[in-house]
Amino acid sequence: MTKLFERLFRLPVACRRSSISFEKYWLLVPVFCCLAACGDLYLDAPHGSNISLMPKDKPAVIEAEQVVWFKYWGNEPFSAPETHAATIIEAHHLFEARIRMVNTFADALISMFTGPFGFPRRTLIVEGNPQASDDYVAANPSRILPKP
Amino acid sequence: MKPCRRLLLLIAISLCMTACFRTELAAPEGKDVRILSQDEPVNFTTEYKNFYLFGGLLPVWTTQPEEIIVEQDLAEVRVRTQDTISDAVITVFSSLIPIMVFPQHVVVEGNRRTQVETPKE
Numbered sequence: 437m438t439k440l441f442e443r444l445f446r447l448p449v450a451c452r453r454s455s456i457s458f459e460k461y462w463l464l465v466p467v468f469c470c471l472a473a474c475g476d477l478y479l480d481a482p483h484g485s486n487i488s489l490m491p492k493d494k495p496a497v498i499e500a501e502q503v504v505w506f507k508y509w510g511n512e513p514f515s516a517p518e519t520h521a522a523t524i525i526e527a528h529h530l531f532e533a534r535i536r537m538v539n540t541f542a543d544a545l546i547s548m549f550t551g552p553f554g555f556p557r558r559t560l561i562v563e564g565n566p567q568a569s570d571d572y573v574a575a576n577p578s579r580i581l582p583k584p
Numbered sequence: 585m586k587p588c589r590r591l592l593l594l595i596a597i598s599l600c601m602t603a604c605f606r607t608e609l610a611a612p613e614g615k616d617v618r619i620l621s622q623d624e625p626v627n628f629t630t631e632y633k634n635f636y637l638f639g640g641l642l643p644v645w646t647t648q649p650e651e652i653i654v655e656q657d658l659a660e661v662r663v664r665t666q667d668t669i670s671d672a673v674i675t676v677f678s679s680l681i682p683i684m685v686f687p688q689h690v691v692v693e694g695n696r697r698t699q700v701e702t703p704k705e
Contacts, residue, residue: 481619489611
């Protein structure tokens with residue numbers, strides 16, 4: 437790691453006076469400040485619903501991703517409903533779900549350029565099984581999992 | 585090393601540090617847990633920070649909500665992830681030394697199984 441940074445910044449980690457200069461490390465500070473900015477994300481269910489939480493290894497029919505953009509370095513979202521997993525659950529009519537908040541490769545790449553201007557992004561991922569109507573069950577009998 | 589290659593290397597290093605930066609809400613095996621909506625009352629709340637080194641590459645001292653659910657025997661739960669001012673301060677100062685600590689603030693709210701009434705139909 438020290439050789440990597442030494443090559444990257446042409447900075448000797450230890451000099452004759454046994455002092456370490458961190459001048460060029462300051463270059464990393466704004467980068468990581470921007471990566472740190474995020475905002476609040478809510479892993480919740482829609483109002484008035486009865487959504488079961490799935491275990492990790494249970495098969496899921498639906499996997500939906502929602503990219504959430506923030507402004508003012510994460511202080512405010514562009515769209516408040518997008519910060520709630522409940523929005524995804526309601527849109528897909530799920531009756532059971534599990535939720536993840538992640539910082540994907542795309543989030544990191546794009547935030548590298550948009551973050552300095554105050555626009556970071558994160559991703560909400562919801563996996564679940566939809567509320568089965570009679571027509572859906574009749575059309576997809578193999579895809580229906582028993583309710584918990 | 586040429587400046588453009590140096591920049592590309594810096595970007596590549598930064599991008600690699602995204603894999604472990606995540607919060608997962610899943611039920612423990614064999615447990616019936618319900619996901620709460622944002623406006624429902626709760627009688628249990630806990631907040632903690634997950635720490636990742638090298639910008640998120642290496643998770644250290646992390647706790648997923650599933651562990652809280654088991655520990656507190658929650659029958660209903662919701663989770664919120666935040667980035668607080670203290671997280672930003674920790675990130676800024678830790679980026680001065682090559683460990684680059686990324687904290688993630690997590691709030692877990694819920695109701696314990698012993699205190700939950702008959703589930704709603």
